[in-house]
Amino acid sequence: MSDSYRPAFHFTPPSMWLNDPNGLVYYAGEYHLFYQYHPHSTVWGPMHWGHAVSKDLVNWQHLPIALYPDERGLIFSGSAAIDWNNTAGFGKEAMVAIFTCNNHTYDDKKRVEDQNIAYSTDRGRTWTKYAGNPVVPHPGNLTDFRDPKVFWHQDHWVMVLAAGDRVLFYISPDLKHWEQSGVFGGGYGSTDGVWETPDLFQLPVNDSDSRWVLTVGVGSGAYAGGSGTQYFIGDFDGKTFISENPKETVLWMDYGADFYAPQSWNDEPNGRRIVLGWMSNWQYARLTPTETWRGIFNIPRELSLADTKDGPRLVQAQIKELQTLRGAHHHWQNETVMPGENLLKNISGDCLEIITNVLVNPQATSFGFKLRIGADEQTLVRYDIQKQELIVDRSKSGIGDFHEAFASVQAVKLRPVENTIQLHILLDRCSVEVFANDGETVISDVIFPSTSSMGLELFTEGSELKITQLDVYQLTPAVFTS
Numbered sequence: 001m002s003d004s005y006r007p008a009f010h011f012t013p014p015s016m017w018l019n020d021p022n023g024l025v026y027y028a029g030e031y032h033l034f035y036q037y038h039p040h041s042t043v044w045g046p047m048h049w050g051h052a053v054s055k056d057l058v059n060w061q062h063l064p065i066a067l068y069p070d071e072r073g074l075i076f077s078g079s080a081a082i083d084w085n086n087t088a089g090f091g092k093e094a095m096v097a098i099f100t101c102n103n104h105t106y107d108d109k110k111r112v113e114d115q116n117i118a119y120s121t122d123r124g125r126t127w128t129k130y131a132g133n134p135v136v137p138h139p140g141n142l143t144d145f146r147d148p149k150v151f152w153h154q155d156h157w158v159m160v161l162a163a164g165d166r167v168l169f170y171i172s173p174d175l176k177h178w179e180q181s182g183v184f185g186g187g188y189g190s191t192d193g194v195w196e197t198p199d200l201f202q203l204p205v206n207d208s209d210s211r212w213v214l215t216v217g218v219g220s221g222a223y224a225g226g227s228g229t230q231y232f233i234g235d236f237d238g239k240t241f242i243s244e245n246p247k248e249t250v251l252w253m254d255y256g257a258d259f260y261a262p263q264s265w266n267d268e269p270n271g272r273r274i275v276l277g278w279m280s281n282w283q284y285a286r287l288t289p290t291e292t293w294r295g296i297f298n299i300p301r302e303l304s305l306a307d308t309k310d311g312p313r314l315v316q317a318q319i320k321e322l323q324t325l326r327g328a329h330h331h332w333q334n335e336t337v338m339p340g341e342n343l344l345k346n347i348s349g350d351c352l353e354i355i356t357n358v359l360v361n362p363q364a365t366s367f368g369f370k371l372r373i374g375a376d377e378q379t380l381v382r383y384d385i386q387k388q389e390l391i392v393d394r395s396k397s398g399i400g401d402f403h404e405a406f407a408s409v410q411a412v413k414l415r416p417v418e419n420t421i422q423l424h425i426l427l428d429r430c431s432v433e434v435f436a437n438d439g440e441t442v443i444s445d446v447i448f449p450s451t452s453s454m455g456l457e458l459f460t461e462g463s464e465l466k467i468t469q470l471d472v473y474q475l476t477p478a479v480f481t482s
Contacts, residue, residue, distance in 0.1 A: 003291075003292065004429070004451050005289070005290050005429055005430040005448055006290075006293070006429065006430075007296055007428040007429050007430060007431060008350075008351045008428055008429055008475065008476075008477040008478065009058065009299070009322070009325055009351065009428060009475060009477060009478040010279065010296050010297060010298070010299060010428050010431060011033070011052070011060060011276075011296070011297040011480075012293055012295060012296050012297075013035075013037060013050060013293050013295060014062050014293070014482060015039075015292050015293050016037070016038055016039050016040065016041060016042055016292075016293060016294070017037065017038035017041055017042050017043060017044055017045070017293075017294050017295055018035055018036065018037055018050065018278075018293075018294070018295030018296075018297075019035070019036040019044065019261070019278050019280070019285065019295055020035065020036045020077045020147075020197055020260075020261035020263075020278050021033060021034070021035050021261065021262070021263050021276045021277070021278065021297060022034040022035055022036060022049055022077050022078055022079065022080075022097075022099070022263065023049065023066075023078065023079055023080030023097050023099075024079070024080070024263050024264060024265040024266065024276060025079075025080040025081060025082060025095065025265060025266045025267055026265055026266070026267045026268055026269055027082050027093070027095060027123065027124070027267065028123055029055060030053040030054065030055060030123065030124075031053065031054045031055070031056075031057055031265060032051070032052075032053055032080065032095075032124050033051070033052045033053070033054070033060070033276070034049045034050065034051050034066055034067075034080065034097070035049065035050045035051075035052075035297075036048075036049070036050075036076070036077060037049065037050030037065065039065060042290070042291070042292070042293065042294040043286045043294070044285075044286060046069050046074050047069065047074040047075050047076055047102070048065050048066075048067060048068055048069065048075055049065065049066040049067035049075050049097070049099070050062075050065060050066070051063040051064065051065065051066040051124065053124070056321045056324070057274070057300045057319055057321050058321050058322060058324060058325065058478050059478050059479040059480070059481075060478070060479075060480050060481075061480075061481050061482070062480065062481065062482045063124075063125070064125075066097070066124065066127055067097065067099065067118060067127055067129075070129070072101045072103060072116065072133065072134075073101035073102045073103030073112075073113075074101065074102045074103070075099055075100075075101065076099060076100035076101070076102045076113065076146050076147065077099065077100060077146065077147040077196075077197055077261065078097060078098045078099030078100055078115075078147065078148050078149075078150075079097075079098055079099075079148060079149045079150050079151075079263065079266070080095055080096065080097045080098070080124075080266065081095075081096055081098070081150050081151060081152065081157075081175075081266050081267075082094070082095055082096075082266070082267055083095075083096050083119075083175065084152070087157070087173060087174040087175060088117075088119070088174050088175040088176055089174070090119040090121065091119070091121040092121075093121075094119045094120065094121050095119065095120045095121075095123070095124050096117055096118070096119045096120075096150075096175055097117065097118045097119070097120075097127065098115065098116070098117050098135075098148045098150045098159065098175070099115070099116055099117075099118070099148070100113050100114070100115060100116070100145075100146035100147060100148065101113065101114055101115075101116050101133070101134065102146070111143065112138045113138060113142075113144070113145040113146045114133075114134035114136060114137050114138045114145070115134055115135055115136035115148050115159070115161070115178075116129065116130065116133040116134050116135060117129075117130045117133065117135055117175055117176070118130060130176070132176060135172075135175065135176050135177070135178055136148075136159070136161070136170060136178050142163050142164060143164065144162065144163060144164045144194050144195075144196075145161065145162075145163050146161070146162055146196070147161065147162045147196055147197045147198065148160070148161050149161075149197075149198055149199050149200060149263065150175070151200070151201075151266055153236075153238055154238060156171050156172060156173055156238070157171065157172040157173070157174075157175055158170070158171055158200070158238070159171070159172065159178060160198045160199065160200045160214070161198070162194075162195045162196045162197065162198050162216070162217075163195070164194060164195065165185055165186070165187075165191045165194070165195055166183055166184060166185025166186055166195065167183070167184045167185055167195065167198045167214065167216065167241070168180060168182070168183050169181045169182035169183065169184070169239060169240050169241065171238070171239060181238075181239035181240060182239050182240020182241065183240065184214065184232075184240060184241045184242075184243070187247050188232065188243055188247045189216070189230050189232060189247075189249070189250050189251070190218050190221055190222065190230050190250050191218075192218065192220055192221025193218040193219035193220035193221045193222070193227065194218070194219040194220075195216050195217070195218060195219075196216070196217040196218070196219060196261065197216070197217040197260075197261040197262070197263065198214060198215065198216050198217075199214070199215045199262065199263055199264055199275070200212060200213070200214050200215075200236060200241065201213055201264055201273050201303075202236070203273055203303060203304060203305045204304075204305065205305045205306075205307050205312045206307060210305075211233050211234065211235070211244070211305060211312050212233075212234055212235055212236040212241060213231055213232070213233060213303070213305070213314065214231060214232040214234070214241050214243075215229060215230070215231045215232075215253060215262060215275075216229070216230055216231070216232070217229050217260050217261045217262075218230055219282060220282070222252070223252045223255050223410075223412075224255060224256055224257040224281075224408065224410045225257065225281075225283065225405055225408065226257065226281040226282055226283035226284075226405060227260045227281050227282040227283070228252060228253075228254065228257075228259065228260060228281075229252065229253040229254060229259055229260060229261070229262055229277065230250060230251055230252055230253070231251050231252075231253055231314055232245065232251065233245060233251070233305075233311065233312050233313070244311065245311065251313070251314070253277075253314060253316070253442070254277070254316075254442045254443065254444050255390075255410055255412040255441060255442065255443045256392060256410050256433075256434075256442070256443040256444035256445045257281050257283075257405075257406075257408060257410065257444075257445055257446075258279045258280055258281055258298075258431070258444050258445050258446045259277045259278075259279065259298055259442075259444045260277060260278045260279075260280065260281065260282070261277060261278045262275040262276060262277035262278075262298075263275065263276060264276075264303070272302050272319075273302065273303045273304075274300050274301065274302050274303070274319060275300070275301050275303055275316075276297050276298065276300050276301075277297065277298040277301075277444075278295070278296075278297060278298075279296045279297055279298045279431060279444060279446055280295060280296065280446065281405075283403060283405045283406075284402060284403035284405060284406050287402040287403050288402065288446065288448070289399045289402060289448050290430075296430065296431065296446065298431075298433065298444055299318055299319070299322060299426060299433060300319045300321075301316045301317065301318065301319065301439075301442075302316070302317045302318075302319050303315070303316055304317070306440065313440070315438065315439045315440055316435065316439040316442050317435065317438070317439045318424065318426065318435065322353075322426075325475045325476050325477075325478060326353065326473040326474075326475065326476075327473065327474040327475060327476045328473070328474040329471065329472070329473050329474075330344075330347060330471070330472040330473075331470070331471050332467060332469070332470040332471075333468070333469055333470075334466075334467070334468060335466075335467045335470065336464055336465070336466055336467075337458060337460050337464065337465040337467065338460070338464050338465075339459075339460055339461060339462065339463070339464070342457045342458060342459070343458050343470070344456045344457060344458050344472065345457070347456050347472055348454040348455055348456055349427075349454055349456070349474055350372065350427065350428070350429045350449075350451075350454060351427060351428055351429065351474065351475040351476075351477070352371075352425075352426075352427040352456065352472060352473065352474060352475060353424075353425070353426055353427075353471075353472070353473040353475055354369060354423070354424070354425040354427070354470075354471070354472050354473075355422075355423070355424050355425075355469075355470070355471045356422070356423050356467060356469065356470040356471070357420050357421075357422050357467070357468045357469045357470075358383075358420065358421050358422075358423070358465060358466070358467055358468070359419055359420055359466040359467075359468060360385055360416045360419050360420065360421060361385070361460075361463050361464060361465060361466060362385065363462065363463035363464075364385055364460055364461060364462040364463035364464070364465060365384070365385060365386060365461045365462035365463075366382050366383060366384050366385055366460075366461045366462070367382070367383055367385070367458075367459060367460040367461065367465050368380065368381045368382035368383055368391075368458075368459060369381045369382075369423075369425065369456070369457065369458055369459070370455070370456070370457040370459060371425075371427055371432060371456060372397065372398070372427070372447065372449040372453045372454065372455070373453060373454070373455025373456065373457060374449060374450050374452050374453025374454070374455065375450075375452070375453070376396065377396055377397065377398050377449050377450060377453040378396055378397070378453075378455075379392070379393070379394050379396075379397040379432055379445075379447050379449070380392070380393035380394075380396075381423070381425060381432070381434055383414070383421050383423075384411075385462075387411075388413060388414060388415055388416070389411045389412065389413060389414060390411070390412055390413075390414040390421075390434070390436050390441060390443065391409060391410065391411045392409070392410045392432065392434060392443045392445055393409045393410075394406075394407065394408060394409070394432075394445050394447050395407045395408065395409055397445075397447040397448070397449055398447055398448040398449035398450055398453065399448040399449075400448070410443055410445070412441055412443065414436050414437065414440075414441050417437055420468070421436065421437065422436065422437050422438055423435070423436055424436075424438075424439075426475075428475075430446055430447060430448055431444070431445065431446050431447065432444075432445055432447060433445075456472075458470070
């Protein structure tokens, strides 16, 4: 069982524990991915920054650990940026990591977290910690003060920092000297859990308008229970963020149980806003049934904004580079499926991409896909026509007794568009991600089925199903090298 759940095309550590993505930056032909890493255990512990690079966000090369804990503390989450103008004086086009040091030894009663920098002048291969750390000292009155996201804005650096139930903003001319410039939170959105891993970026709404998006991880109380990711839409004036929605508006990036701590790449060369999330949940992350490794990232997603009747909202799409993994292809057009029939009975697999457009038949009760079917096992992706709900049911998906919250069912409202429901499903060996109506709604869940559970079924209940288009691809593994 040791590697039977190892994904074919989702990023996992070479071994041991992984959680938040950190330091996402593009430089000199490489997408850099740093991440929270414990190289000596499959459960969370003394945090390092693991490191990998990719030319296409699909195939990855593992590199040596970038940052190690030291006398200042553990290396918690943060970001990285290219200092194009050498504002810090570390050298031409230095790569600068900005991270939280967590040190329990300053005060036995509470942890102390402060913000630090390190730099590299050899494309991120070796790192030097700044002798003047910390660059943002612990303020003394906060227990949670971490996860800096840093980027260049107009003529200064901006730091977005999580602090309890709010986000703090700092500005700097040189990455070394910071002053607080604003605060956001204090009752906005979901406040049931501690706020973590913020990110801030601008996206166009249409040809003449744009908005700023602030994403925030919440440690508990998320839509599907446990940890999850919310976002806010508004404006950023270079110093602070202002939400355009009422305080009580709660917007979720993902309605599944397993999408947390997302961060976006700085300096993406094609101008895309691409995010990567940790595909787990703090409720059970330490307990999932893998042996030599633990932790997986969601697929990289390209973000955009859609102008809806409720205002601008995030839309998420699989990056186009994933199409390079497509293998055997099955295609149907204008098919009618009757209850009890299975159009896909001759297809099986644990790594599949499914894209379909279904006309909603009001006489039917539901339709969808059964994935990873085996003896008493299946993962269900279902659309309830009467309730207008998209549902992912992993209650019978395989091993799930390691935590009471795991064998769960997620349901979210989803209205047809022009009487059509569009689904784009990515299935890997231990995960399913469902993008509905062109990424308007996303549900992401990890699953742990038996290796023999490979069946696939398209079903309809109550009446016939009219499919305007259906494509199923077998997906080939990505390449992970050391």
